[in-house]
Amino acid sequence: MLGTILLLLALAKPTCPSPAGAGNRRAEALKRLLEVFGMEDPPPPPAHFKQPPQYMVDLFNTVANADGVTKNPDILEGNTVRSFLDKTHSEKMRFLFILSSVAKNEKILTAELHLFRLWPRVTDRPQRHHFCQVTIYQVLQGQVDAPGAKKLLAARLVPLQGSGWEVFAITEAVRDWTEDEHSNQGLLVTVQGVDGSPLDPPPLQFASSMDHHDSKKPMLVLFTDDGRRGASLPMADFPDVQPQAPVVPAEMPVPRLSGLRSTRSLDRLQPCQKHPLSVDFEEIGWSGWIISPRGYNAYHCKGSCPFPLGENMRPTNHATVQSIINALKLSEGVSSPCCVPDKLYSINLLYFDDDENVVLKQYDDMVAGSCGCH
Template sequence: MSSSQSWVMHTAGYLGIKPGPRLTEPLRCDAFPARGVAKKPSEKRKNKGLRRAPAHLTSRIMLLIIFLISVLSVLGPEGQSPSTTLRPPVTEESGQCSAACESRQQSKLLRLHSIRSQILSALRLERAPNLTRDAARQLVPRAPPLLELLSRYERQNGSTGEDYEEAEEREEASTETIITMATEPQSVSQTNSVPRCCLFSLSPKILPDNIVKAQLWIHLRLGKEATSVFMQISRLQPPFYSNPRPKILSLKIDADAHTNPWQSVDMKQLLQAWLKQPESNFGIEIKAFDSQGKDLAVTSAESGEEGLQPFLEVKITEVPKRSRRESGLDCNERSSESRCCRYPLTVDFEDFGWDWIIAPKRYKANYCSGECEQVHLQKLPHTHLVNKANPRGTAGPCCTPTKMSPINMLYFNHREQIIYGKIPSMVVDLCGCS
């Protein structure tokens, strides 16, 4: 007999109940007739000589039943003691994962799946473009600004998470490169000829006073033979203008087989004028002819010239404003914090098999995980009132992102065209209960 069983027998003896023989047959439901059901005459005769059990004995039996149920629920199967069934929580340092760790792992997997779907949806892609790494490298234009961006992203990939966080806290001026691809202009003057290119939608980050450099990059169809290229760039005007288009610049390029087909033109003054008077931005016209009058400028995505359209490279500088940090917890994977917290997560697109993304190859996305108590106020005031009126109709507040920021991305679409765009809500900046 185990120690737990002897303890139960001792307690039963204390209650004044002698243990009877072990039941060999299961109890039947008809052994206890329901109230209001009349007994048969034969049953009355059989039970005529039986006495009702004393009240104190009945109460002791009920106490024993309740006591035994409580003991068995604690002891578990085979009469084991609580000390043998309960195990201390394991930690991540021992190579195992606790309940909080498993919850974070699940939140991390859900976040990665959400990022995949969010990127495809934001770029309006039903599926990821089927592009191998070698093919992507061959299609990337060898334009200097793109090569500089790629090398910059590679340097960022080699930095650690601590370096990334330290860079975020710096207060000195930082420089950002914004690349805007050309689109076809609309509603412009058609006095001389059909305009060749180019309208640029300027980012709201670009201001007249924070432009460090602005260059227009044009790809020329150069052959192996030496030739002179006459390039002219003019401002497009609204339809009701009949005056000649004002020229921005005219230049002559002596090209040969060693000349870089990518040529750049300074556009800083024109950009500042557009920013001060946005209504004057109707785009520009690009012309580039050789001595025989052959058009050499690539201004649209013709067959075999994908990724060679003109683009605008703008470098801006800004001093981050150090504001008071919003309330929210930041944790790491070794943290024992159980409340809602922001955890670091680096997304590597190569792990997705997404070679169609040129840059960045990876970025710091972060994710939220942790517990939320009902006492926390929800993000919306009426949410707390609804939960209070109907507590069973809601699962309570959840740990979710409350502040997010976008990322810039350079990628190939299904037509193998290079597109530079911004994807919103890709970085978790703050987590909270909502």
Template sequence: MSQKELQYVDAVNTTSDNEGWLILNVTGPLTSWVAFPSSNLGLYLSVHITHRTGHEIRPEELGIVGEKGEKQKQPFMVAFFKVTGHDNVHVRRTRDTGRNRNKKADSESSYPRNPLYDSSMNWSSRSCQIQTLYVSFKDLEWQDWIIAPEGYHAFYCSGECNFPLNAHMNATNHAIVQTLVHLMNPQTVPKPCCAPTKLSSISVLYFVDDNNVVLQKYKNMVVKSCGCH
């Protein structure tokens, strides 16, 4: 039996405390499988620790759910196909005759694109993510009864939940389905909303009256992470 060579498909960086889905772009092998079904040998997931690429570890050791894990957490693939009226799969697209395109646009045009993916969007700055917000109790005119702290970093969530929902968006399954429905028919439902997924508390020292001071912990005051809901 001849030895099969592994071909690189995609990679994603994550942390040990990350929760949620990890998204990989498998357009390349999927296109090949549709055109040549016999070439479908499956996908192999290789997990490495940063700066120790030569040492491979089992995905289960890092909490990555495999085929023996919970059913609702099994990996899945989302694919979009454009019906062209032909049986063959077009891998290359017609070249643009314009001379002012840069090299990046040239290279990207050689691959089939998802028609629902807007590559002109700046996902890094517009996608759902945590933003800085400092709340000053003096600005709220609460300084007369709050002794400490003078303020705190509350943070807030802002951004769009556009397709595809990346791993850092901490999207719920409902949000993923809602995004797909919105893509098919924007008039039916809106996009999912960017909202806090984790919150933490702060302690506040304040006057109850002229003679009594209370130290109390208030829950859900600080945004720790954001996600699409």
């Protein structure tokens, strides 16, 4: 994976004039890099400047460090979080979210409706209760007052005082919509008294998609898993991706065997260790749609795995045996072990998709945590 990225970056930004074929190679390299990120084409940058929902920014900062490297792999149940803004542009308590960007192979884990509760209206009437009942319905037919036109999804008491976000589980409805997009008739929210009695006007209001700032607009947050899984290891000891100290070969006597390189020659070879490998999304041309990070350090492994392999070279048993066979020339065509990543960690991208929804996606096996002889 990391070797592929290194090659792609080299092709993506030539350092000197190249023949016409280099343009095709660059396009092919960027196409392959998009495949690493699970995309066919790069999403177009938003037509106008858009501020991503603060919830998505906060979630990214909770899950990842500044380089996008995962702090804790157990925070997210799946590997994708999508946010959708309401498309009704209405003051009424009815909401519609277009989910066409959700792939058919994504497993729906959890769906949440986020509504921003506004400060209560000033009224001269005394308040008999300090709470009201908020109910969320899945709309099944256009005329919501008709029998069987809606299905109950969630209901709870919400305080009348104060303001802030209220979150309601609507997973059942979203699963229906992703299985049959034509069934998506949206959601209906009602506000009633604690005893279920109607309130006119309701003392509690939520921000609408039409008259309020983007940071308070109704939002659907969807947690999914697209089935991609790598071999990333737990990274409790790897929160900041610190550079790995150079590995020095173990001080062991080198046998005087014919065909072996001299000790002086081995000393001149750099031992297997981790080196920086910068991936800059602006240089690649992706900064218009990627929100965070601006780039990251993937690291790569380089160096020799000379005989004899000490424990500080982190060799596998197979690599140790291969090293011995190579040193003793016991079999033709057996090379010395290779310096490769033996720990790989995931990164997270926060970006705008084709529909200008904000997506947080986690990608496994993107950063070399340490190197060893394999």
